[in-house]
Amino acid sequence: MRAWDHPEVGSPGLSRVVCQESGDTLALALVVRTILVTGSSGLVGSEVCLYFAQEGYSVHGLDNNQRRVFFGPAGDTRWNQQRLQREVRGFAHHELDVRDRAGLLELVRSLQPALIVHAAAQPSHDRSAAIPFDDFDTNAAGTLNVLEAARQACPESPFVHMSTNKVYGDGPNRVPLTEKETRWDYADPAFDHGILETFPLDQCLHTVFGASKVAADLMVQEYGRYFGMPTCCLRGGCLTGPGHSGVELHGFLSYLVKCNVEGAEYRVFGYKGKQVRDNLHSHDVARFIEEFAKSPRGGEVYNLGGGKANSCSVLEACRIIEEVTGRPQRFTYVAENRRGDHICYYSDLRKARAHYPAWDVSITLGETIRQIAESWTAKSTS
Numbered sequence: 001m002r003a004w005d006h007p008e009v010g011s012p013g014l015s016r017v018v019c020q021e022s023g024d025t026l027a028l029a030l031v032v033r034t035i036l037v038t039g040s041s042g043l044v045g046s047e048v049c050l051y052f053a054q055e056g057y058s059v060h061g062l063d064n065n066q067r068r069v070f071f072g073p074a075g076d077t078r079w080n081q082q083r084l085q086r087e088v089r090g091f092a093h094h095e096l097d098v099r100d101r102a103g104l105l106e107l108v109r110s111l112q113p114a115l116i117v118h119a120a121a122q123p124s125h126d127r128s129a130a131i132p133f134d135d136f137d138t139n140a141a142g143t144l145n146v147l148e149a150a151r152q153a154c155p156e157s158p159f160v161h162m163s164t165n166k167v168y169g170d171g172p173n174r175v176p177l178t179e180k181e182t183r184w185d186y187a188d189p190a191f192d193h194g195i196l197e198t199f200p201l202d203q204c205l206h207t208v209f210g211a212s213k214v215a216a217d218l219m220v221q222e223y224g225r226y227f228g229m230p231t232c233c234l235r236g237g238c239l240t241g242p243g244h245s246g247v248e249l250h251g252f253l254s255y256l257v258k259c260n261v262e263g264a265e266y267r268v269f270g271y272k273g274k275q276v277r278d279n280l281h282s283h284d285v286a287r288f289i290e291e292f293a294k295s296p297r298g299g300e301v302y303n304l305g306g307g308k309a310n311s312c313s314v315l316e317a318c319r320i321i322e323e324v325t326g327r328p329q330r331f332t333y334v335a336e337n338r339r340g341d342h343i344c345y346y347s348d349l350r351k352a353r354a355h356y357p358a359w360d361v362s363i364t365l366g367e368t369i370r371q372i373a374e375s376w377t378a379k380s381t382s
């Protein structure tokens, strides 16, 4: 058999097949592709690690548990790192800070990854005002460090950056809204499908976090356009799932379910609890990344959330959680809204679907909440 006839040639886990003939014997050495995931102990990072391990990749994760520094013990992500070390055969954890420029370059040079997913970040807009240097150094400079290491070591490898819908600042709040019984919604039919990637970024309030993510997002686009690298920014809506270490300042749905399971009180900030988020299970984020990696483009941006079908207001989320767990959701209402918070946001997914027709949202909001509840229940009884 010739090497290129081997049934596994071209399968996603293999970067090449080397063939040596000796007499009648044909030996095949299969070289496995490597993925490097920053923020691997976090929600998105851990899901990407699990997903690509199943696709046959050799998985390298980078994380320094900075989430615990940002949010205290409740934000600790070591449990997730340990889960990956248990469940992913050959998983390699790198205890490294994305602010460590030299360390990153050395790591990326040594791994030569076939795919990089950058999910390490200070992810909270509320937290960012108290730690502007940590926020900017991690989100903006950290992203540049990962990008530049990739450019020097593996410029052909697809580079996926986890951006956010907060790059649009509070601009979406200017879209005319209609108030419904349990939620706000867009009154302008131009937004029937949600917010598009062409929505303006400037002349609005972003918070320090939103601004540092804009810097990162533009830099990732620039490395695509200026240097011709296959980069993309995924502007996440509310990304969620059982792998989140939800805290009050970040991970709304995870934290809301946690409060329900533990009988704790959740604080709803402003907008009558009718503010709308679109929720996407992190498994569907990983599936999108796979599609991009198979057929990458350069300097692209995609709004990636649950879309209109998986959107809910805080009030509606409480009701669904109560149905799932059978427990009452306790909450108090704080009249003042969070600064920069979106009143109504759901992603227009038409561009993501058009560029990658094999991808769509596959996990419903109800199923996502069920999985999160199951995970918090297991943690609270262990």
Ligand SMILES: NC(=O)c1ccc[n+]([C@@H]2O[C@H](COP(=O)([O-])OP(=O)(O)OC[C@H]3O[C@@H](n4cnc5c(N)ncnc54)[C@H](O)[C@@H]3O)[C@@H](O)[C@H]2O)c1
Residues within 6 Å of the ligand: 038, 039, 040, 041, 042, 043, 044, 045, 062, 063, 064, 065, 066, 067, 068, 077, 096, 097, 098, 099, 118, 119, 120, 121, 122, 123, 138, 142, 162, 163, 164, 165, 235, 236, 237, 238, 239, 240, 244, 245, 251
């Ligand atoms: N979860 C969401 O709702 C959401 C929405 C939009 C965008 N995003 C973006 O997706 C990405 C991942 O979000 P997430 O929810 O998985 O966050 P997360 O906090 O669960 O995970 C981030 C991980 O990065 C690590 N980290 C932070 N700073 C680091 C540093 N300096 N060096 C090394 N590791 C560091 C943390 O310890 C954590 O484990 C972020 O860029 C975030 O802005 C998330």
